[in-house]
Amino acid sequence: MLEFIQEKLGKALSSLTGKGLLTEADVDTALRELRVSLLEADVALPAIKHLMATVRERAVGEAVLRGANPGQQVVKIVYDALVELLGAETPLELKAAPPAVILMCGLQGGGKTTTSGKLAKWLKDTQKKTVMLASLDVYRPAAIEQLAILAEKTGALSFSHDSMDVMVRAKAAMAEAKKLSVDVLIVDTAGRLAIDEALMAELVAVREVIKPTASLLVADGQTGQVAVDVAKAFHDKTPLTGLVLTRMDGDARGGAALSMRFITGVPILFLGMGEQVGALEAFRPEGLAGRILGQGDVVALVGKLQAAAASEDGARLEEKLMSGKSMDMTDLKKQMLMMKKMGGMTGMLDLLPGMGALKNKIDPSKVDDKVIVRQIAVIDSMTAAERKNPSLLNAKRRIRIAKGCGLTVHDVNKVVKMHEQMNQMTKMMRSGQLQKMMGKMK
Amino acid sequence: MSWLSRITAGLTKSAANVTEGIKQAIGIAAKLDDATLEALEEALIAADTSLPVAQALLKDLKKAKLPDPLTQEALKQALADLIAARLQPLAQPLSFPASPTVILVAGVNGAGKTTTIGKLAAQWAAQGKHVVVAAADTFRAAAVAQLKVWTDRADASTKKGSVSIVPPAKEGADSASVAYAALEKAQNEHADIVLIDTAGRLANRADLLAELPKLNRALQKQDATAPHHTLLVLDATLGQSTLPQVAEFHKQIPLTGLIVTKLDGTAKAGFLLALAAQPNPLPVVAIGVGESLDDLGPFEPSAFAAALVGIDSAK
Ligand SMILES: Nc1nc2c(ncn2[C@@H]2O[C@H](COP(=O)(O)OP(=O)(O)OP(=O)(O)O)[C@@H](O)[C@H]2O)c(=O)[nH]1
Ligand SMILES: Nc1nc2c(ncn2[C@@H]2O[C@H](COP(=O)(O)OP(=O)(O)OP(=O)(O)O)[C@@H](O)[C@H]2O)c(=O)[nH]1
Ligand SMILES: [Mg+2]
Ligand SMILES: [Mg+2]
Numbered sequence: 001m002l003e004f005i006q007e008k009l010g011k012a013l014s015s016l017t018g019k020g021l022l023t024e025a026d027v028d029t030a031l032r033e034l035r036v037s038l039l040e041a042d043v044a045l046p047a048i049k050h051l052m053a054t055v056r057e058r059a060v061g062e063a064v065l066r067g068a069n070p071g072q073q074v075v076k077i078v079y080d081a082l083v084e085l086l087g088a089e090t091p092l093e094l095k096a097a098p099p100a101v102i103l104m105c106g107l108q109g110g111g112k113t114t115t116s117g118k119l120a121k122w123l124k125d126t127q128k129k130t131v132m133l134a135s136l137d138v139y140r141p142a143a144i145e146q147l148a149i150l151a152e153k154t155g156a157l158s159f160s161h162d163s164m165d166v167m168v169r170a171k172a173a174m175a176e177a178k179k180l181s182v183d184v185l186i187v188d189t190a191g192r193l194a195i196d197e198a199l200m201a202e203l204v205a206v207r208e209v210i211k212p213t214a215s216l217l218v219a220d221g222q223t224g225q226v227a228v229d230v231a232k233a234f235h236d237k238t239p240l241t242g243l244v245l246t247r248m249d250g251d252a253r254g255g256a257a258l259s260m261r262f263i264t265g266v267p268i269l270f271l272g273m274g275e276q277v278g279a280l281e282a283f284r285p286e287g288l289a290g291r292i293l294g295q296g297d298v299v300a301l302v303g304k305l306q307a308a309a310a311s312e313d314g315a316r317l318e319e320k321l322m323s324g325k326s327m328d329m330t331d332l333k334k335q336m337l338m339m340k341k342m343g344g345m346t347g348m349l350d351l352l353p354g355m356g357a358l359k360n361k362i363d364p365s366k367v368d369d370k371v372i373v374r375q376i377a378v379i380d381s382m383t384a385a386e387r388k389n390p391s392l393l394n395a396k397r398r399i400r401i402a403k404g405c406g407l408t409v410h411d412v413n414k415v416v417k418m419h420e421q422m423n424q425m426t427k428m429m430r431s432g433q434l435q436k437m438m439g440k441m442k
Numbered sequence: 443m444s445w446l447s448r449i450t451a452g453l454t455k456s457a458a459n460v461t462e463g464i465k466q467a468i469g470i471a472a473k474l475d476d477a478t479l480e481a482l483e484e485a486l487i488a489a490d491t492s493l494p495v496a497q498a499l500l501k502d503l504k505k506a507k508l509p510d511p512l513t514q515e516a517l518k519q520a521l522a523d524l525i526a527a528r529l530q531p532l533a534q535p536l537s538f539p540a541s542p543t544v545i546l547v548a549g550v551n552g553a554g555k556t557t558t559i560g561k562l563a564a565q566w567a568a569q570g571k572h573v574v575v576a577a578a579d580t581f582r583a584a585a586v587a588q589l590k591v592w593t594d595r596a597d598a599s600t601k602k603g604s605v606s607i608v609p610p611a612k613e614g615a616d617s618a619s620v621a622y623a624a625l626e627k628a629q630n631e632h633a634d635i636v637l638i639d640t641a642g643r644l645a646n647r648a649d650l651l652a653e654l655p656k657l658n659r660a661l662q663k664q665d666a667t668a669p670h671h672t673l674l675v676l677d678a679t680l681g682q683s684t685l686p687q688v689a690e691f692h693k694q695i696p697l698t699g700l701i702v703t704k705l706d707g708t709a710k711a712g713f714l715l716a717l718a719a720q721p722n723p724l725p726v727v728a729i730g731v732g733e734s735l736d737d738l739g740p741f742e743p744s745a746f747a748a749a750l751v752g753i754d755s756a757k
Pocket of ligand 4: 555557640641
């Protein structure tokens with residue numbers, strides 16, 4: 001599926017190649033494919049609409065980045081907007097007079113009890129806190145026992161009480177946590193439907209008693225479009241302070257995380273990565289954005305290109321390019337080094353969507369990363385004068401250079417030829433010929 | 443409240459989005475123009491219908507004979523009819539080809555396997571069947587204790603049949619040995635049905651999926667035709683990942699049916715339409731509509747479709 005999307009997106013985007021600016025029509029073409037992809041990832045429609053509007057606004061009229069296919073640039077804009085929408089890494093806020101209380105809530109089977117155990121372990125191991133686990137789930141068979149087993153596994157204190165009355169248990173758990181002066185009390189609750197008015201009212205009543213420092217909504221990362229309704233309903237009834245998405249160890253692309261964050265504005269704190277008590281990860285927007293987009297590689301590439309262009313060498317090279325001065329061998333070497341930094345040609349082609357066809361057309365020997373290394377070696381064995389003024393390179397000098405770097409004269413000739421081509425290109429670029437030529441090519 | 447009204451109650455609530463979409467779609471013009479179609483597409487997507495299926499449905503809707511002037515009710519009914527027709531092949535009850543009939547229940551974590559087994563056992567016991575349940579989830583904390591409560595409830599709910607549980611012989615026993623012991627007990631006692639509860643596992647865990655055929659081989663030492671059914675439990679709140687999920691499970695252990703749970707919530711399970719469009723689609727043998735023993739019912743395409751597009755069940 002992912003490959004399919006990459007291919008489709010690649011096709012839509014390839015039509016954008018060779019233009020100076022991204023037009024509205026260009027961007028809309030790319031966005032249509034993106035909508036399909038985001039729907040596949042279970043991102044809810046309201047979040048998709050918001051994202052598309054943001055991207056359209058930012059992308060239209062944007063100058064095309066040198067070296068990048070304008071299409072990939074749209075992907076990069078989408079990715080950045082996604083990262084923004086997913087929100088920054090946010091720590092679990094536990095500043096309160098002890099005990100800090102964490103309320104766990106959500107739909108049935110979302111992973112609340114398991115995540116309670118994971119959080120207890122995380123708080124103990126990384127935050128050096130004493131933790132008590134208390135279950136208010138008097139409905140699900142053996143739910144209290146399940147949490148008690150997790151307490152034992154993680155070395156957390158386990159609240160136990162004979163009463164099967166939720167409010168009685170809530171009050172007693174608070175009293176117990178205070179008496180034992182634990183740092184953090186984690187309160188696990190029964191799964192409930194957001195439309196179940198009686199159980200939602202119970203949650204509100206529990207809140208009033210335990211006055212949670214943090215209220216976490218625990219939800220399955222594979223949730224579909226309903227994620228927006230669920231998160232909104234819980235947030236309306238019991239203001240949330242954080243989201244935890246579970247089962248992110250699965251294959252689902254996890255659009256639900258974006259949906260829930262978008263509709264509530266509440267930060268995503270953790271991702272559940274397995275059934276074991278240690279399988280809890282702090283949320284990182286970059287990783288999740290790449291996963292939802294299914295375009296992580298393209299994004300990585302565009303990021304590299306941007307970084308390279310932004311680097312000092314890139315800036316100086318650009319200046320020189322625009323100034324009209326001809327480029328020398330040192331400039332060519334800089335360009336090669338930049339390419340190498342980006343993982344070489346082969347790496348770059350692999351990263352690009354819809355590049356399969358192009359790859360076949362290119363002689364791999366010409367774009368082999370080893371070739372770059374060899375070409376740099378050729379330039380390195382030139383004298384400073386030769387590098388500055390390549391017209392000095394007569395046959396005798398070329399033989400000397402070849403010997404110096406252990407390569408053939410043929411290799412040296414190729415580098416000289418490349419340099420000539422580079423200067424031709426820059427001339428064309430300045431005169432606007434290149435843009436025209438590329439326009440014809442597609 | 444009967445279980446049927448409970449589904450439609452849940453589904454009607456859950457159809458709020460779709461209804462909204464249709465209301466907006468119809469507007470004053472009340473015709474099937476581009477804006478209407480777009481709004482309908484969004485409404486179907488909001489119900490977790492995949493984009494290709496939503497588009498195919500709307501193509502059919504355009505071809506359908508619609509009354510003129512078009513009313514909202516007529517449009518909803520036409521769409522519901524198209525959906526129901528596509529889902530009709532999935533409505534098949536479970537068969538009981540052997541005695542005992544062995545039924546393996548699998549699915550991802552938290553889908554509702556254990557709860558559904560309790561409900562199924564109660565339903566069959568009420569019909570006078572003797573049911574043996576294997577607690578073959580030897581992994582998750584308190585999984586056996588949870589199932590024990592359910593089987594006790596099911597057994598107590600009727601005087602006609604019976605429900606008993608076979609727990610692991612000892613701590614850390616493997617699931618295959620529990621399944622084997624349950625079938626052995628069922629054969630000795632001439633029980634009618636063996637239900638096997640398994641630990642939840644995600645579809646990308648090849649190692650965990652591979653345990654299921656191992657479990658089957660243990661059963662086959664006693665009955666070469668077992669298991670007679672392999673049911674996958676699907677949570678209605680999930681979205682587009684259900685398709686690859688079903689495919690992965692099906693690859694490891696050929697499935698014979700699906701059970702969709704949590705349809706009493708706001709989830710719409712529109713993904714069933716994409717599953718119905720597959721070659722040899724798997725039947726939906728039951729649906730879960732709550733957390734009580736009797737919150738289980740047959741899958742009825744027309745009721746499901748009507749509720750999905752927001753047709754008021756009271757009418
Ligand atoms: N693979 C995987 N499984 C998980 C994860 N988190 C929880 N689970 C599993 O999901 C299932 C349900 O988890 P629970 O913790 O019981 O869920 P819950 O929300 O407490 O359920 P209720 O109390 O019934 O509403 C169990 O089988 C857990 O082991 C996760 O991050 N990855
Ligand atoms: N509202 C509602 N909740 C349900 C339904 N079926 C199951 N549940 C709830 O979903 C949660 C998980 O159910 P389980 O039966 O433990 O799920 P499971 O698949 O056995 O979970 P694991 O064994 O941990 O993988 C429990 O809180 C159940 O009460 C249903 O049809 N409707
Ligand atoms: Mg729980
Ligand atoms: Mg279970």
